[in-house]
Amino acid sequence: MTYIKGAFVFVFALFQSCWGYGQLLNESWKGHINVQQTQLPLIFHLKQNQGRWSGTLVSPAQSSGHIALDDVWVEGDSIRLTVRKLGLSFTGRRTKEATIEGVFSQGALRSTLILDRFIEKKRLRPQTPEPPYSYDTINVQFKNKFDETRLAGTISKPKGRGVFPAVVLVTGSGPQDRDETIEGHKPFKVIADYLTKRDIVVLRYDERGVGQSDGNYTLATIGDFSKDAMAAVEFLRKRKEVDASRVGIVGHSEGGLIALLIAGQSSVKVDFIGLLAAPTIPIDSLMLLQAYEIGRASGMSRAELNRAKVINRRNFTTVKSNLNDQQAYEQILDNMSSIFPEPSQHQRNEFKMLVLPSYRYFMRIDPVPFIQKIRIPVFAAFGTRDVQVPFAPNSESLTDNLPEGTAKELKVYTGLNHLFQHAQSGSVNEYAELEETFDTDVLEDLGRWIHTLN
Known part of the structure; x- marks a missing residue:
């Protein structure tokens, strides 16, 4: 996710019952909820199969691609949707052939939600890797020993014998899947593909409560997500294909903040960290x-x-x-x-x-005291058109606060936004329109830097 955590709510729902006007629902529907004077778009993709409804929800401005959802009550034109573990619901009524009007709620938030029939524009994502891959992929599971949460992910590793440097990819805020899917882009899949082709083992995983991982996302804090990342590092270090002396964390946005907190506290043995648009100021x-x-x-x-x-x-x-x-x-x-x-x-x-x-x-988090205690190599990348983690104060904070003698490579890339796409304004509204998923210069610098570490 790419968004720094705010008071935004992420929502998920599934139509799985028949409706009196069901033939009109077998497509996509789009609406917006209002959160802190900001419109948050939601898209429902629905389909009917042998009388049963199923579907997914996308919060395209936030994260997490297509999410399969659950629970529907239908009577006549009325419908009620609930997602139990997230504590949310939508109650609505079909008022026109192509309109469903209702109220969305989650926790303290209640918002009008009007869904209109929607034809999704086909967008190109040319960087997304497609099989067959030139490397091996393995679906894995591991546990956060602090609360026994089971997390699921994918390891990509070079073919052949030997041991290789390795990284754990840690996503930004919002309920993120292992690919950090947003607006059809899959930046973590692109990063993993690039690094693995250059003889680096990569573990990426679904956040707790997302995809195939257990846990409750909405009740979790950044402390919980940090412990999940620590568990991932410990799990990866024990793999036979991994050089146990070269295991690091590469985090994007809030994931970069998590890398800083872990490295600054020496919470788990980490040999290096890579920061992609990471917050480094209070x-x-x-x-x-x-x-x-x-x-x-x-x-x-x-x-x-x-x-x-x-x-x-x-x-x-x-x-x-x-x-x-x-x-x-x-x-x-x-x-x-x-x-x-x-x-x-x-x-x-x-x-x-x-x-x-x-x-x-x-x-209440201030990363500066943690940065001042880091003693391991640091790579950091920022984009000049990033409106979510503005590059100037954050790059300066790293420069000013990393201890003298710490091995570091800090780079600012002209014209890149928070997702490391070449952008015009950097606005979050551009993310979907841009075909590029992740700038290759940043990937090249990151991969080269990892291989310079001994």
Whole structure:
């Protein structure tokens, strides 16, 4: 995922019952939920087979490709969808031939959701590897020993005998599959393919609660995801094809933050880390910059940007504070009162998302003290058009805070966005339109650098 964690909700649902107007549902449907004044698109792909419905949901602006979902109640024109382990539901009614109107809810969030019939544009993803591969792939499972969560992934390894350097790929925020699928792109599959062809073993895995991995994503914190990554490193190091003295983590976005935290704490033996658009400044400062840059790229005026910045700063300070959740929520209501003097229930529910324990945990993270303790080699890549992890402050923080004598290669790539695509504005809306999945210069530099390590 590529998104730094915010108060966004990721949703999943499955139509598996017959509807009175079922023949009209055997296709794709698209709608948007409103989260913190941002429209989050959702696409349902539905099909009927021998009277039974099945389908997938895609949150294209967020992550995780096509997700198979569960539970449907249907009566006449009405429908109710639930996903038990994520605590979400959608209740709707078909109001027109090509429209379903209803309400989506998850936890404290409630949002109107109108689904319209949708014909998905066929997009090219020429970098996505297709079998047969020139290397071996093995589906594996391993456990996080801290809470016994079983995780599933894929190892890709060079053919033939011998031992090779190895990396664990750690995804960004949001419920990510092992390929870090977003907008039809599969960046981790592209990275794994490139590195494996250059004699590097790669393990990539589904995050907890996603794909074939166990666990509950919505209840997890970055601490849980860090322990999952540690388990992956320990599992990979024991493989017979792996050089146990050259095992590292390559993390994208929040995955890079996780790599920094693990390396700074020496939580598990890691021989090197690769950081791809990793946050290296306090997270509340990062989120303030991110909101500003995303707003700027979307066309907000300078006055609107500055006004939003002031309110966001107040909200993030409140989220980080020692106020209890109810006190923090009331303070956020006061912070927002100049814009929403009488907030609707939907808006109140959105504000409550800011005081979720996992979000408050995340917002309190400051990676700088961890960076200052890193003693292993570091590779870091940033793009100049990244609006989610702006390159200047984050690259500077690494330069300023990595201990003197630490082996490092820090690179900034002109014109690349948060996904390391060549972009015009860097806006998140460009991700789907660009055919490129991942810049080959970054891949070449990363692969070469790993092989320089002894």
